[in-house]
Amino acid sequence: MSTSPFGPYGIPDGDPGFTVSVEIDTVLDDLTEDDCARLLASAGVPRARIDESALLQARVVFELPHTGWIVSAQEALDTAERVAREFVVVGAETCRTDLWAREPWFPTQPDNAEFRYEEPETPAFTVTVEIETTAPNTDRGLGETIFSCFDEYLSVRRTPSPAGRQHLVVDPRSAHLDGAAQRCLKALWCLSGSWSITRLRVVADDVYRLECSDRLTRVSETLPEWQYAATDDGNRVVAVPDLQTDLTGWSIEALSQDGHAHPAPFVLGRVWQDDDGIVNLRGVGRRCPAWTATIEHGHHLDCVITTRGTTFPVDAWDATANWLVESLIGNPVGLIVDLGPSNYDPDVDDEVINAQLHKLDEGL
Known part of the structure; x- marks a missing residue:
């Protein structure tokens, strides 16, 4: 079988297939057996299974053999839409199956040493793309290809990859998972004609930034407030x-x-x-x-x-x-807590300093 890794319907050499995952905003250990059954049923994929993400959240995972990135990406979005009827979905991803076997989590890296986690002001999604650089189908450099494929309204930056591949991080300025993916589709279609897309993920901003924060090597010697x-x-x-x-x-x-x-x-x-x-x-x-x-x-x-x-x-x-x-x-209004010294001795006739805490209405 003759295959090519290029183009939206291209199949990489060796036909490894793609793996799809849909992540929800619930820690896997917090799901009951009924929750897991409901999650799998909502995905509507008989061969799907449940595992955990890099942040220990639950996700539905299944393989799609004999496919390229565009078919598996559409299946990821369709599955995310079905799951979102029952759970809060924070991410959808497709990855070449042979790479998924070695890296079941997108190896996100902070793009500069000054990265800081910040809660986004409004909910939004980030698109991360991994491409294979060993056999580009073009004489142009990656920077030139990106410039020609991505519109000005899409903010694109390149980040380091521990696996030696290239990562692109795109800000599609969308508060919806499907909307973020659709805004990047035309550019990714163009990009895949010259470079092989091996991994594609749409993920909530706060999840992406939290994963980046987890991968920083910065060391602080100041005790934070706890x-x-x-x-x-x-x-x-x-x-x-x-x-x-x-x-x-x-x-x-x-x-x-x-x-x-x-x-x-x-x-x-x-x-x-x-x-x-x-x-x-x-x-x-x-x-x-x-x-x-x-x-x-x-x-x-x-x-x-x-x-x-x-x-x-x-x-x-x-x-x-x-x-x-x-x-x-979480305690009711009217709660009274009595405080006194731990070394209080009722047999000693000394003045004892004590206090009371009262929980009042309106958070006082």
Whole structure:
């Protein structure tokens, strides 16, 4: 069979086929068995399966043999439209199957050392394209080809790829997944006549930026502001909702009642944040990305440790204040918390300083 990797209907040499995935805004571990069954049913693809994305979110994945990028991309968009009737869809992707087997997550890289995670002002989508550079079907350079294919209203930039291929990042200025893809279709059609498209993804801006933040090598030696948030099983997490600082490689140490230290790494996750910026895991406010580290039940936070081994001791009063703030989240108006010294001895006739916290209406 004679094949060619070029053109929208071109089939790459060896006919590897393409793999399609549709990602939703729900962590895989949060899905029940019924949710998984509903997700697969909504995709409408009998051979589909469920796995997790780079940010641990659930996605539907299936293979399309004997196809090129345009057919599989359209199938990805159609599947995303069906899934969106039941779930919030944050991304759709098609990738050459032989590459997917080695890199099941798009190897997104920040395009400059000054990259910072910023929550987008309005919901929008980014289009990322990977092309094979070993056998271009043109004598023109990539820059010249991009200039001739992409209209002025499409912002295009090139980013490094750890796999040695070329990545293009396109800002189609669209708040809808299908709209973002359709705005780039004509340019990609033109591009594929000269360069082989191996991977194509339409993804929500906040997901794309969060993945880039996860791949930065920047190291900070300043302790960021942190808060507590309680889990349903009685554990707590130390949460840092500000992703301006990359906490890759950072960890905490919590002490058990017998004084033993228990480390826990910071990982990228999701929390809820109310209008006052207070984080929680009870679904109060809007869901947002954050760095989190888990403290086991009955332990108390002792210190935060950076990638370089610098240790920041946590002041007991700071920890207590954050614990009190977290404790008031989700509790009814009229709650009263009595505070007193931990070394109080009722047999000693001394003045005891204590306090009360009252939860009032309107968040006070």
